Amino acid sequence: MSDKKRYLITAALPYANGPLHIGHLAGAYLSADIFARHLRLLGKEVAFICGSDEHGAAITMRAKKEGTTPQAIIDTNHGIIKDSFEKLGVSFDIYDRTSSKLHHKTASDFFTTLHEKGAFEEETSEQYYDEENNQFLADRYIVGTCPKCDHEEAYGDQCENCGSTLSPLELKNPTSKLSGNTPILKTTKHWYLPLNKEEGWLKDWIVDGKGRSEAWKKNVLGQAKSWLDSGLQPRAITRDIDWGIPVPLEGAEGKVLYVWFDAPIGYISATKKWAEENNKNWEDYWKSDDSSLIHFLGKDNIVFHSIIFPSMLKLHGDYILPTNVPANEFMNLEGQKLSTSRNWAVWVHEYLEDLPNYQDELRHTIIKYMPETKDSEFTWASYKEVVDADLVGNFANFINRVVVLTNKYFDGKVPDFVANAQVKDSKGENSTAGAELKVLEVKLKTLSEYISTYNFRSAQQTLLEISTIGNQFLQTNEPWKVFKKDKEAVKPVMNIALQIISALSVVCRPFIPFASDKMRTLLNLKAIEDNGEWKDLLDILAEGKPIIENEHQIGKPIHLFKRIPEEVINSQIEKLKNNQPKTINYEPVKKAIDFEDFMKIDLRVGTIIEAVKVKKSKKLLELKVALGFEERTIVSGIAEFYKPEDIIGQQVVVVVNLAPKKLRGVMSQGMVLMAENEEGKLDFVHPSHDFGNGFIVK
RNA sequence: UGCGGGGUGGAGCAGUAGGUAGCUCGUUGGGCUCAUAACCCAAAGGUCGUAAGUUCGAGUCUUACCCCCGCAACCA
Numbered sequence: 001m002s003d004k005k006r007y008l009i010t011a012a013l014p015y016a017n018g019p020l021h022i023g024h025l026a027g028a029y030l031s032a033d034i035f036a037r038h039l040r041l042l043g044k045e046v047a048f049i050c051g052s053d054e055h056g057a058a059i060t061m062r063a064k065k066e067g068t069t070p071q072a073i074i075d076t077n078h079g080i081i082k083d084s085f086e087k088l089g090v091s092f093d094i095y096d097r098t099s100s101k102l103h104h105k106t107a108s109d110f111f112t113t114l115h116e117k118g119a120f121e122e123e124t125s126e127q128y129y130d131e132e133n134n135q136f137l138a139d140r141y142i143v144g145t146c147p148k149c150d151h152e153e154a155y156g157d158q159c160e161n162c163g164s165t166l167s168p169l170e171l172k173n174p175t176s177k178l179s180g181n182t183p184i185l186k187t188t189k190h191w192y193l194p195l196n197k198e199e200g201w202l203k204d205w206i207v208d209g210k211g212r213s214e215a216w217k218k219n220v221l222g223q224a225k226s227w228l229d230s231g232l233q234p235r236a237i238t239r240d241i242d243w244g245i246p247v248p249l250e251g252a253e254g255k256v257l258y259v260w261f262d263a264p265i266g267y268i269s270a271t272k273k274w275a276e277e278n279n280k281n282w283e284d285y286w287k288s289d290d291s292s293l294i295h296f297l298g299k300d301n302i303v304f305h306s307i308i309f310p311s312m313l314k315l316h317g318d319y320i321l322p323t324n325v326p327a328n329e330f331m332n333l334e335g336q337k338l339s340t341s342r343n344w345a346v347w348v349h350e351y352l353e354d355l356p357n358y359q360d361e362l363r364h365t366i367i368k369y370m371p372e373t374k375d376s377e378f379t380w381a382s383y384k385e386v387v388d389a390d391l392v393g394n395f396a397n398f399i400n401r402v403v404v405l406t407n408k409y410f411d412g413k414v415p416d417f418v419a420n421a422q423v424k425d426s427k428g429e430n431s432t433a434g435a436e437l438k439v440l441e442v443k444l445k446t447l448s449e450y451i452s453t454y455n456f457r458s459a460q461q462t463l464l465e466i467s468t469i470g471n472q473f474l475q476t477n478e479p480w481k482v483f484k485k486d487k488e489a490v491k492p493v494m495n496i497a498l499q500i501i502s503a504l505s506v507v508c509r510p511f512i513p514f515a516s517d518k519m520r521t522l523l524n525l526k527a528i529e530d531n532g533e534w535k536d537l538l539d540i541l542a543e544g545k546p547i548i549e550n551e552h553q554i555g556k557p558i559h560l561f562k563r564i565p566e567e568v569i570n571s572q573i574e575k576l577k578n579n580q581p582k583t584i585n586y587e588p589v590k591k592a593i594d595f596e597d598f599m600k601i602d603l604r605v606g607t608i609i610e611a612v613k614v615k616k617s618k619k620l621l622e623l624k625v626a627l628g629f630e631e632r633t634i635v636s637g638i639a640e641f642y643k644p645e646d647i648i649g650q651q652v653v654v655v656v657n658l659a660p661k662k663l664r665g666v667m668s669q670g671m672v673l674m675a676e677n678e679e680g681k682l683d684f685v686h687p688s689h690d691f692g693n694g695f696i697v698k
Numbered sequence: 699u700g701c702g703g704g705g706u707g708g709a710g711c712a713g714u715a716g717g718u719a720g721c722u723c724g725u726u727g728g729g730c731u732c733a734u735a736a737c738c739c740a741a742a743g744g745u746c747g748u749a750a751g752u753u754c755g756a757g758u759c760u761u762a763c764c765c766c767c768g769c770a771a772c773c774a
Contacts, residue, residue, distance in 0.1 A: 012774065020774090027774025058772065219703065223769085226701050259772070298774030299702085329703070330768070340773050368722095369710085371774095374703055375767060382710075385723065393736050401733045408732075428739095458712085461721080475738040480731075559734060 004292040004323075006045040008285040009036045010267045011090075012297035012305075013053035013098065016077040017062050020084045021345035022378055023338040026331035026366050027298030031456050033090045034367070035294070037510035038451045040091075043532030047285050049270045050085075051096035052078040055244040056259035064133075070243045074099060084348040088359050089513045091530070094277075096270035098262060103269035107262045108248045110316060111237075115249065119315045120191040121234055128168055128183035130176040136240040137168070137176055137183055144171030188240055191247070193261075195232035198311040203228055205321070206306060214324045216306075217454070219299060219373065223327075224306040235308070237261040264309040292323040302327050326454040329371035334379050334576065344576070346378070355568070360512035361387045361561070367460050367511060380569040388563045390464055391512075396560035398467040399504070401474055402497040403522065403557040409483055409490060412554050414498050417546040421492035426472035433492045434544060436473070440466070440500055441541040447507055448534070460511055463504075470500045495546070502548040506533050515560050522555050523548070602657040603673070603697035605687055606632070608650045623647075623672065625654055628694025632656070635668035651686040653697050 011032040014024060029050075036048040054074040063070045074097070082095050096103070114120060128137045168174065169185075176183045204210040206224050216224075237258045238247050244256030268286060275282035285291050295305045305325045313319035332338065338345045351362060365383045368390070369376045406412055419434035426439075443466050450459035477493040505519035509528060520527050525548070540547055609631070610624035623634045634654065638647075655671040673685040 015773075018773075022774095024774040029774080056772065222702050230701080296774095300769070300772085300774070302702095328774075330774070332767090337768085338773075345773090373712095377710085379710095382723090388734095388736095389723075392734060397733060397736050401737080403733095405732050461712090471733095471737055472739095474732075475730075478730080478732090480733095483732095557733090561734085563734070563736095 004044075004290055006285060006288070006291040007036075007039050007047070008271065008291055008293045009039075009046060009048045010293070010295050011048075011050045011092075012295075012301050013051055013263050013266050014081050015056070015058070016052040016054045016074040016081065016097075017056075017059050018340050019077060019080045020348040021338060021340075022333070022348065022351075022362070022366060023331045023345065024298075025088070025348065025362075026370055026376070026378070027328050028296045029085070029090050030363060030366055031326065031328060031370065031454070032296035034451060034456055034459070034510040035296070035454070037091055037513070037530065038448070038534070040530040041506065041509065041528075041532065041534035042448070043535045046093070047271055047274060047280075048091060048093045049096075049267050049274065050092045051094070051098060051266050051270045052081055053259065053263045053266065054078065054097055054099045055256070055262055057239070057241050057243070060241060060243045071099075080349050084352065087352050088348060088363065091513075094270050094274035096266065096273055098266045098269075100269065100273070102273055103262075103266055104245050106269035106272065107245050107257060107265040110265050110268070110312070111257060111261070112248050114193075114312070114315055115191075117315065117317075119193070120237070121194050122189060122191055124187055124189045126169065126185045126187050127240075128174060128176070129186040130179055130181065130183050132179040132181055133176070135242075136186070136188060141177045142168045142171065142174050142183065143177055144168075144174040189251070190236045190238045190255075192234040193237050193308070193311065194234040195308065195311055196234060198307075198314070199228065199232050201314070202232075202307060202311065205310075211321070212323070216324060217326055217373075219329060220302055220306060220325050220327050223299065223302040227303050227307055232307070260304055260308065261312070264304065264312070287318050287320065289320065291320060293320055295322050295325045297325070297327050299327050299329050324454070329373070329375045331366070331369065331371050332375060332377045334573070335377065346572075346576075354572070357514075360514045361391065361564070364391055364460070364512055367456055370457055372455070372457055380572050384564040384566075384569050387561065391515075391561040392563050394464055394471065395467045395504075395508075396515075398470045398474075399501050399519065399522075399560060400557055402470070402494070402501050403554060405474075405479055406494055406498060406554060407556060409479070409487070410494065412556070414548055414550055414552040414554065415491035415495050416550045417495045417499075418492055419544065422489075423492050423496060424473075424476040426469045426476060428476040433496055436496045437499060437541060437544065437546065439469070440503055441538065443469070444503060444507055444534075444538060444541070448538075451510065463508055463511060466500065466504060466507075470497060473497065473500075498554070499547050503537060506537055518558070518560055522558055522560075524552070524554050599698075600657075601655060604654050604656050604693075605691050605695050605697060606652055606654045606693050608647050608652060611647050621647075625652065625670070625672070626693050627654065627656065628692065632669045634670045634672055636672045636674075638672075638674065647684075650684055651691060653685050653687075 009032055011028045014020060032048065032050075036046055039046045052074065059070050059073055063073050066073070078097050085092060085095060098107075128142055129135070130137055130141075174183055175181070205212060206216075206221065206228065209215075238252070238255045239258045240255055242254065242256070244259065245262050246252070247255045247257060268282075271285055272282045274280070275285075286293070295309075297305055302325065305322065305327075310321050313321060330338070333344060333346060336344055352359070355361070361383070365386050366378065368386050369378055369382065406414070417433060419432065419437075421433045423431055423433055423436060425431040425436060443462060447459055447462040447466075450456070450462055473493075474497060479490045479493050482493075483490045501519070502523060502525065505516055505523060505525065506528065508519070509516035509530075516528065537547060604627055606625040606627045608623050609626045612622050621636050621638055623636055625632050625634050632654070653673040655673065658671050660669045675683050675685055
């Protein structure tokens with residue numbers, strides 16, 4: 001860890017078009033929270049910044065679809081998200097929003113400064129415009145016929161049939177996905193950030209590590225490098241929509257800053273607001289070499305935080321560059337990708353409602369399975385397993401044992417610490433109280449080191465090792481046996497055990513803050529103010545002194561955690577499976593065609609007689625279809641839904657006069673008709689009774 | 699197709715700078731009874747995706763291939 005005086009920690013701004021789910025927590029917020037809490041406990045100056053990202057076309061479209069306003073959408077979601085973070089104990093110093101006045105001004109000024117420095121390029125071009133919706137169309141909202149392979153549903157940026165990269169202007173018969181109409185061409189002017197000019201120093205900085213004080217994670221470097229290697233392109237930073245921050249230039253009416261330009265500036269405006277409210281100077285955090293800037297995010301945001309935002313900061317001047325960009329990969333849920341549209345997620349606000357006061361349990365499980373190096377998975381079964389084993393059996397049980405024994409034998413008073421008193425260590429070897437305190441000190445340092453180097457899973461494991469050692473320590477010393485014959489000999493044992501749980505009450509805080517508070521109450525110790533308590537602990541231990549004083553009176557035993565009943569996880573799994581997609585987007589009806597056009601298509605009934613998977617492809621099956629008068633080889637993209645052996649004998653409808661087309665090296669002579677539902681699942685279209693082959697369908 | 703990540707005992711994962719293969723859960727046996735049927739000890743179980751190469755020595759480096767996941771659609 002770069003040992004700086006001040007730390008500016010950001011977590012990616014959640015997009016306010018939906019609530020928060022566990023994937024978000026796993027991606028950025030819990031790691032950031034652990035990191036920030038740890039630094040505060042070490043007595044560092046910390047600003048932990050986040051807020052809602054509230055601009056962008058997706059929000060306006062959602063508003064249109066739901067018949068409401070963008071403002072209403074962001075107000076609702078900002079409220080839910082903010083509340084979820086608070087209740088879960090994510091300790092932002094400020095959770096701001098990009099629709100705020102201050103942010104508008106900050107982003108606007110930032111743009112102006114860059115513009116005055118001549119950092120942008122202007123370019124006028126023709127773009128498709130949907131007259132019904134009064135807006136320019138993003139590439140993905142235009143479909144048409146591919147100029148290369150005549151596939152009829154190519155997108156504005158790419159044809160999924162032949163894989164070629166396209167521009168919307170190349171498409172034949174372009175159609176707006178919004179209205180189904182043919183869009184018109186309009187000229188429009190946009191400002192571009194010429195990232196290609198920044199390549200030089202970015203390479204030095206990212207690839208060679210020039211001017212960086214910390215090693216970056218492998219996945220982050222990999223992503224950033226691949227962007228650099230493929231050559232950076234100028235990126236448009238303005239858009240023709242009416243929701244966002246107006247471009248502060250003459251002749252730019254009706255244009256706004258593109259969200260990814262305005263969003264990261266949100267970190268700056270939020271810092272300003274926080275500084276104002278707390279009597280601090282925001283520039284100390286953003287413009288001083290004493291400060292370390294660390295961006296936490298999920299992998300989809302790597303390019304913005306490693307390349308684009310640093311370029312913006314550098315071009316603006318005065319700003320420091322990020323020390324590190326610790327990005328996590330993605331978390332899956334019960335074997336499947338999290339998906340907002342399919343409602344396949346554990347929503348944080350729903351979790352908090354269903355399982356109130358189980359915040360630490362969720363935090364612990366997500367940290368345990370945090371996708372630090374690769375995608376990981378959350379299952380309710382593992383949630384129960386981890387809570388029962390780690391939190392109940394190991395952690396809380398150890399604390400409970402100590403508290404019960406102390407109450408039983410010494411009326412809840414801490415017996416005296418004697419440094420050279422004889423005790424057994426966790427392995428059963430002879431040791432002294434002082435030596436055992438050293439063992440604890442070493443563990444605390446290891447734990448601290450892991451957090452500082454972004455190894456949060458290892459850190460959590462180290463935390464649990466401390467209570468494991470505690471459990472072993474009790475086992476080898478057997479105070480319940482010894483007490484019967486030698487009360488004095490039990491005193492140093494219980495003292496050490498109490499030292500350990502006192503330390504735990506502090507160092508567990510970044511992970512399970514609610515338990516930390518309960519432990520302080522239970523032990524009758526001063527409430528933690530997140531201000532150097534961990535450092536104090538290490539200082540005391542370094543002097544060989546005990547953490548909790550002799551004769552200190554602790555409270556009565558309580559259960560910090562409870563086992564998760566089987567019914568709870570069953571009902572959660574049930575709930576997940578019953579979730580239906582909330583909205584269905586029906587494809588717009590295509591343009592009318594003549595009867596003659598329709599009759600050009602020759603459809604026939606056939607039967608699949610052979611099926612094998614096409615090598616090197618995941619979607620394609622090579623089928624042999626009997627059509628009566630002949631047999632055809634047809635390649636069909638159904639491998640994800642059907643096993644080859646299961647579809648032999650299946651009757652199908654085939655387009656027999658479609659021009660042959662080579663797919664993955666196999667010539668396909670026709671097309672099997674399939675119905676596709678909103679999840680993209682495919683099913684055969686076929687006669688409802690066994691029918692001969694080769695007959696016409698009309 | 700381009701790019702990123704990965705393939706390690708039954709399951710889920712660690713393996714940092716090449717030198718006896720670790721952890722959690724599960725399984726089996728034992729111990730303890732202070733504790734939330736929690737805790738502690740021990741055992742069984744792996745040719746580290748495949749093939750070749752570098753090396754005295756490779757899970758760890760090189761090359762080829764096979765397989766899985768993700769990003770290339772403003773969902774961390």
